[in-house]
Amino acid sequence: MDERNENVSNQTRPNSILEGGLFAFALLPFVISAFAAHSSDAARPISGQVPRETLIFSQYAVDLGLVPPLETIPAHFDFRNLGDSDVRILKLEPSCGCLNPRLFDDKKVYGTGESGRFYVSVKTANEAPGPKDYNVRVSYDDGELKERIVRFRMVIPERKVTVTPAEVYFYQTHGNPDSREILVQDHRGQQLNVLRVESKSDNISAEIGERRIRGQGVEVPIRIDVPGEVAPGKETCWLKIETDDPEYRVIQVPILIWGPQDSTKSEIQPVTNESPSEVSDRLSVQPANYDQPDSKSSAP
Incomplete structure (x- = not known):
């Protein structure tokens, strides 16, 4: 009886060893994957953090x-x-x-x-x-x-007074004088008058033309002239237009003048010695009697 049990035990032992080996072999890829992932995480530096903006x-x-x-x-x-x-x-x-x-x-x-x-x-x-x-x-x-x-x-909101074109460009690379015309247009059927135009730039001269009736509105042409010879680089300046209209007492038109060479000036325009409240006041509508002694002006 004992010999029979021992023979049965001896016959089943190889099968148990084989089944255990197959099970361990089946788990091997998972073990390797887990070990590799752990090793990779341990060796990898933290790189997911976004640098803080300054x-x-x-x-x-x-x-x-x-x-x-x-x-x-x-x-x-x-x-x-x-x-x-x-x-x-x-x-x-x-x-x-x-x-x-x-x-x-x-x-x-x-x-x-x-x-x-x-x-x-x-x-x-x-x-x-x-x-x-x-x-x-x-x-x-x-x-x-x-x-x-x-x-x-x-x-x-819907336009009442407009300036066309909104910006004026001069490319003074040929040495010849040049001119542009802009139109101040009142679309409200009122009688707006342009009182004066001026610019701080020595390269800008402007002249107010005759007011014209267009439909139910009016338009006033303004001629802008620049000389043939200007300084090298880029000059950004403004043409200031004063009217008798209480809503649009001052209209400013940006003017860009390109000289014969590339610009070397900063694109940032200064606002010197002004507090934030002073700047806000300066940017608001100015009275028609505003004057600057160093400005070149033209009145009809």
Whole structure:
């Protein structure tokens, strides 16, 4: 009896060993995979963290909705350096030249924890009515070259007074004088009069033409002249138009003059020695008797 049990045990033992080996062999890929994953995780450095931005804006989008029928709509963007090193603002690049972005006090370098501001503004007389979506690309250097984009949205109401074209360009690379004509148009059926035009640029002279009746509105042509010889590079200036209309006392038209060589000037235009409230006041509609002794003016 004992011999029979021993024989049966001896016969079943190889089968048990074989089954155990097959089971272990079946588990081998899972064991290897788990070990490899553990080893890979242990050896891999943490790389999923996004580097912290150094230049942080309090608002990345300013949405004014439907704006009132004012001559100028201003806005500003505040920012702060949260990095461990200085930040230098390299350029403010607008999607539309009408925004005229400019740093407060022309300040370009900000230390750790320091705050700053830049301004934009839109001349509604230069823009078609409807929703507008502008942006400004802010290029800066904090040890690396980086960019941030902020947006400025609004809905411009139906036009009352317009300027066509909204911007004027001169390419003075040929040495010959040139001229352009713009039209100030009143679509309200009122009798708007242009009182005076002026520019701070020595390269700009302007003359008011005869007012004309067009349908139920009026239009006033203004001729802008530049000399053939201008300084090398790029000059950005403004033609200031004063009227007798209480809603549009001052209309400003941007003018870009390209000289015979590439520009070497900064794209950022300064706003010097002005506080934020002073800038807001300056961007609002100005009275018709506004005068600057260093401006070149023309009156009919």
